[in-house]
Amino acid sequence: MKYIDEYRDRELVLELIEQIKKASTKNITLMEVCGGHTMSIQKFGIPALLPENINLISGPGCPVCVSSRKYIDQAVAYARLDDVIITTYGDLIRIPGSTSSLDQEKANGADVRIVYSVLDALKIAEENKDKKVVFLGIGFETTAPSSAVGVLNAHKMGLENFFLFSSHKIMPPAMAALIDEGVQIDGYIAPGHVSTITGAGIYKDVAEIYKLGCVISGFEPVDLLRSILMLVRQLEKNEPKVEIEYTRVVKPEGNVKAQQMLEEVFVLEDDWWRGLGILPKSGMKIRDKYKQFDAEAMIEVEVEKTKEDKGCICGEILKGQKNPKDCKLFGKVCSPSDPVGACMVSHEGACNAHYRFNRN
Amino acid sequence: MCLSIPAKVESINEEMATVSVGGTEYEASLQMVDDVKVGDYVLLHTGFAIQKISEEEAIETLKVYEEFDDFNKKLDEEEKESGQRIV
């Protein structure tokens, strides 16, 4: 397929590995903070291709994994209401809450529908005027604009029964918090699709204040290896900066139209991240102007008390301090068919990616 | 969910387009992008085209060999000038 196959070219990959080996003299650890990168890196076996002095670790890049269990519990509580239809991306459906999951609620008769796009949720709202349609908005800057369009379109269409339950988060506060916490890394493989929306400017502080290089990378092997090479060059020269590898998609200024939509609909508030705790101004809350579409403000529910899992170390894995294989439950008690934590359910989760591509 | 794929724009009807990903067709909203034409490639994410893909930049990215050649030449020069082995 165009724009995919040519970036998997074997010759190019080999050439890049050669160049990385030649250019790299220091022991370095690079972190990727995008679930898509976690998947690609495992799928293409990138760690095994690299010289031993380059270590790759995963950060908090899986939106489902960093979200609180309370979010799932509250979604489950909405699902239990007779007049509510839950619409959600497939990723969320099997995430375990404290005592239930959306999947279980669906089996028990709740109206839970997997949609591909928020536009499908709007359609469902139009066709079911007697029901409240709650759309579960989860994800970083890549996905948040579609939720914003959902709200803006609902407003335009005069829909009174569409509600967004937002758990949208932004990436830079987490990237800074990790370093503040003392996680030892030498550079970031920065998220390609988050940056498609935001542009390169959001990493300026990480490069200038924290002196860590950020290379915005695509998702194919050639992209990832090129990004690693770019970071290696920065490190060898001691010149941390923000660079874009994924230039065919990411413009330095990002997608301004999408940014304006985000700004119109959301305001930043403090938000909780698994592994990192509460980070200032890291979550996207619906502005008062669009309050009528805010599920949290408009639909009252009682949410059960949150129970966290014992033994699951997702939090430390999301911080890059532990590996899925350090978890005693990994592959034994916890697997994709019977997951304990969110990191094993979501395809973008580190545990899931390790299990699928890297079990031996 | 964060996954996005390159898709070719097959037809446009106001704010909606039909796009194809390796032969499979999808509906995509064009609400987030400007100036998209039939034949363009866009990045498709949760039913939205979130950016136009630049053909020029795509070709540029694949010029890995040339880039290395230039890089190595530059390094050689720097090493000669400074009398130090850089990498």
Ligand code: SF4
């Ligand atoms: S293997 Fe399962 S229990 Fe262990 S950290 Fe990962 S998701 Fe949690």
